[in-house]
Amino acid sequence: ASGCSKSETADTSKGDATAGAQATQPADTSGKGCTLETYGAPKLDLKNAVVGFSQSEKEANPFRIAETQSIKDEAAKIGVKKLLTTNAQSQLPKQISDIQDMLAQGAEFLIVAPLNSDGLEPAFKAAAAKKVPVLTVDRKVNAEACKDYLSFLGSDFVEQGKRAADAMIEATGGKGQVAILLGASGNNVTTDRTKGFVDRVEEKAPDLKIVAQQTGEFARDKGQQVMEQLIQSKPGITGVYAENDEMGLGAITALKANGKKPGEDVKIVSVDGTRNAVQALAKGEMNAVIESNPRFGPLAFATAKKFYADESIPENVLITDREYDQDNAEKSLGGAY
């Protein structure tokens, strides 16, 4: 491990105020790492810099709220001169012009939460033309690190799917029928979380049959509606994998309304780690929640600081997402967002 892992990272099992901070995985040392020189960016004092943050989706779900808030808080804490924030409202073209707008307004360092893994190239080009480093968070882009962008901070969505599969296998004993509540169609996150889950189940628990894959569009009410249909048509379902907490919670509502016990009759595993889901977990209505940690502020600015301190930054700074289960849910509640 290089010196990239943060020393002040909180012990994840502690349920106190510092809980929920991100921890990094041992860095991927295969890449050469990126330095100020190789990237070709001018030196900068973050304190006197204009920093831009491009959010991808509306701050209308816990993940995005927590993510934006964390960046804002950390910027204030560090005392950057000015933090510009934009929101692409789920429109990729808007994210491109958002980034261009911030560049035109004099942003000197950019933190971008990409809406999609592909398609941001024009924005990166514009930043490169102005020699403004771009740090991407939460979603990896298909571009060249240390050239198109500085580095990626975030989770591995395929891995999240795999861990969800592990949790599901454990909860169901590797047998039975599972349904997947997919995220929005065409979305990278959906694709990755599905791939990880399906691959791992095929590999490890051939007796666990995936009997339905229907989209709940990452929304609670859609998750509920799909679940209601499945309860009627596939009463043999014993497990539900929801690709985010909201759909998982929708499934719980649907199960309860139909007189089934979520968490017992039907095992539920979801991804995210929102407060509501961890609460449900603590109540025994869920079986596991794989965390996807949104609090990128401290890590992002720390990485930036290091970059300007001439340290080498690895291509991927993967964070270790926690896993909540029924046992640790209660005390981990403080760390949920």
Next chain:
Amino acid sequence: MNAPRPAEPTAASATADPKAAPAPLSDAPSVRAGTEEPSGRERLLGLVQRQGVLAVLLAVILVASLLYPSFASLDNARGVTAQASFLAIVALGMTLVIITGGIDLSVGSVFALGGVLAAWASQWGLLPALLVPLLVCGAIGLVNGLLIGRAGLAPFIVTLATLLGARGLLLAFTDEGATTYLVPKGSAFAWLGGGTVWGFIIPVLIALALFGVGGLVLQRTSFGQGLFAVGGSSDAATLMGLPVARTKVLVYTLSGLLAGLAGALNAARLTSGVTILGVGMELDAISAVVIGGTLLIGGAGSVSGTLWGVLLLAVIQNLINQIGSLNSSYQSVVSGGFLVVVVVAQRYLARGRRST
């Protein structure tokens, strides 16, 4: 009825300053002998009425430049036009459709599909990358046109169905969105989307050229006049011997083609066939067209108005970013509010020319 005047739509439109009324709907030139020359003031008024959006656009640009120095930069202009160019191409087709009294809700999905197909086909070179999306998207437009023009179905519902259908095709073509086709870097096709002239990307120039051609076709050809007639009164157009059904088929096909072209150019710019594009784009296009003074009931409108409408939307977007850290929810509220103000202002500027 407690209206302050008997200001029903018929009457309301008639209460406007009559001096300004005879502004021709076409951009017909000079005043004919035998009729009074309008004074300079009247001309100006007529111009403002015809180009109400342009007035609003210029006002917004002026105010924004004064408030935010970075707004008036060339860089910013390049960014704004780059973003606007794709919507502009889509809105051009929408303008033609709306002038015939129809609507095309499928453009957003078709735009996305066009992009995916272009990216996929770009591995075989520039020509396939343009032809494949044009063929498929043109075919979708043709289906719209046939169902609307020949079978007489309502445009709203037909294109709502193709909105779903085109999105479904896109998902089927990309393994439910799991596959993203990439445009080979450095290919001629990628250059088409990303190359610049004086810092303006090529799609901006293409959009301008298309608007030029579109304006000519609309105002100066029989086909264009036919669009107005079909929109103004479909029955009358039939009785006057215009090929109404054929006109409708053509106009929806054109709309599909333009949406596909815009999608392809966009894919070239993004160098990938992004699967999540175009959601809600039809509403942006419709807003732009209507802000541009084209009547949704058909029969009146201009492509230049649409161009200003698209730019106005882009400028407002840009302005919201200039204002800075506005919460995303507030951003929606502001956009909605802006929309009302602009449309109401535009309507009151142009009211002399209208009747419902």
Next chain:
Amino acid sequence: MTQAPATAPGAAAPAPAPPAPARPWYRDPAWYQAYGVYVAVGALLLFNALITDRFLTTDNLTTQLVQVAPIVIVALGMALVIGTEGVDLSVGSAMALAAALLPLYLGYGLVPALVLALLAGAVTGLVNGVLVSVAGLQPIVATLALFVGGRGLALVLADGQLKQIINPDLLSLGTASLLGVPVVVLIAAGLALAVAFLVARTTFGRQIVAIGGNRKAAVLAGLPVKRVLTGVYILCGTFAALAGILATARLTASDPSSLGTLMELSAITAVVVGGTPLSGGSVRVLGTVAGAVLMQLLRATLVKHDLPDSTAQIAQAAIIVAAVYVARERRSR
């Protein structure tokens, strides 16, 4: 081919033809126009009864009705608006607004919260109505503003947060049943009857249709056009708010960010598939209900057979076109 007449030109028509041309119902386009939706609903039910496991069970049918109830309620309001040759894109936002207000005011009791939520819907309707009737904006644009801004406002009110509902009275609205029929379904059915009565038998209802049929004539005939138009949009907004309340109660959470997204399209589809023309001048209430049920059954079928999203969307597109095609108005010529 343009609307081929059912009787081929040149076919010998009996010289003293009877006033009503005798044509078996299955060859009469008017019949399909009138009953097409119901036949389609029946056909889809039959198809599922044969093909889909556990479809014709009370539980399943109840589930379908419960799910379709909010759409029906919104579509009823939409049908009235469409009857005036308008359209309301802001219904989803009105639902979100109602949902956002509920948890804020539940502290004052259920009734005040409900009244406030409904009022929010009425106000969105009022804004739409004034923009359409007084400012003279075209309905799509007038309601587009609240479509964009309304949800933003809802999110501002809710601070972007989804809130769990714990008020048992409100929750029971979503789960309670009367004589085995869920209250949500009863409300939707009652509303459908009320709207049918409104359209067929009240001055207001007939004025709606007349305004949609010929606005100028309605003005000259002294109809209170502005008042009726505003009233229609207010009704539509209020219905949407009611749907938002019921959906919230069923979800056990107030979710302004996603509740009612795309509802405008579902509602319009239901109305149009149900045989109400978008050109105004007529309102088919029962048809609207059937249209909503048809689309619901279709969605259910697709989910139950676990078709991927791509196939599902293409199938929906095809069914919409087919339904509208069969029920199209064939101009005799």
Next chain:
Amino acid sequence: MAPPEAATPGAGPPVLQAAGVGKRFPGVVALDDVSFDLRAGEVHALVGENGAGKSTLIKVLTGVHRPDAGELRLAGEPVRFQRPFEAQQAGVSTIYQEVNLVPLMSVARNVFLGREPRNRLRLIDFPRMNREAAELLDGFGVRVDPRRPLHTLGLGTQQMVALARAVSVQARVVVMDEPTSSLEPREVETLFRVIEELRARDVAVVYVSHRMDELYRICDRVTVLRDGRHIHTGPLKGLERMRLVSMMLGRDMAEVRRDGVTGFAADGHDAARTPVLTADGLTRRHQLDGVSLSLHAGEVLGLGGLLGSGRSETAKALAGGLALDSGEVTVAGKVLRRITPAAAIEAGISMLPEDRKAEGIVPGLSVRENIVLAALPRLSRAGIVSRARQDRVVEIFMKRLRIKASSPEQKVGELSGGNQQKVLLARWLCLEPRVLLLDEPTRGIDVGAKAEVQGLIDELAGEGLAVLLISSDIEELIEGADRIVVLRSGAPAGELAGDAVTEPALLEVLADSAPTPRPAEEAEPR
């Protein structure tokens, strides 16, 4: 232009023929085995009652409807027009009954739609188009700025534009469905001149009109339809007028002779001393310029004037359909503060609008609903409409006005023009108004119905109603009105009363007001 020899009317070869044509609509047989032939150089009258099938026959001839039976022959060759476009290609040019132009487009664009003059670049040459349109219209006595949107013109002017369009193509056949129904005598003369020119060019003309004297002036042959059936074809010369009417109505001559042709009684009415309605200085920029008039209970006041003189505007203003800049309207001693349609109806003013398609009927609604439309609040209790009361009203008026519909539930859009007009009349009469403003009440109404409506006007005035009658039919105005106010350019130009109400006197006042066509700029969309 000298008419060709009267001895050879319609002697040319047949250009357009219909053989055994049949056309059914749901519930109606509009045409039943109708044969018709049209020869080059003839003016062929097509007559019949409202709903006899004249317009339907024309629509079959011009490709709007496809016949259920029979065939069409063009110059002897069987043809099947799939759409109007093909008929026009084949040289059949038509002016349809309801003006069918595009309201929002300019006059010139309407005239040249589909065959615009192009420049070298194949683009439309607007200056040339406007110039040519202006010249063309000038020939028809219409002086308007060709760039004006069509809808800003009065109905009569629109009719002239349609005429100009139809005649300016080099057609073999020109079909005119009631072209004079909204024209003034002056325009009618222009039209006749044009028809003579067409005849001289060997063009065949089909001419539909309910005005008998017109037929006798210009038509060579006549075809009579009744209830969709062909009754008679023959030269018009020598056909007694009463006999023609009796063929149209299907009643025998004696009966027709006894009833007379106009429905007005010979003597005037006893008007009350005090007026029910007085209008004082009605002014609206560029349209009305101080119109004052008073209407007494029990009288018929005629409103005369040339095309565009502001008669319709006056009526509309009184009925609240047009906002005024200044002026005062008093009804039964009470000043109307704000005139809206509802307020006018409340005060007892009813107006039958001029343009029944655009401002009158709701085509998708039934006869019943169209009749009760304005009276809905009166026929309902607590906002709920009483079906029984509706039916009563509808039954009374359908009978009284002899509305011909398959049932009260038939859609008004499917009725013939004349019957639509009667439905509208019923709508206003069932409000039991004090003041009835009739803007061209007999426009497009057949002889029988016209007499009925005229009789009805008489009767209503006799019952104490105050009637304002606007009519382009001079004869109707003279015979129907007790007093006539003449307007010129939106201002009163004279008044005829008592014995002075004669045709020569009226024509004199009109002639005085004729030569100043208003500058186009001053007009206003309405």
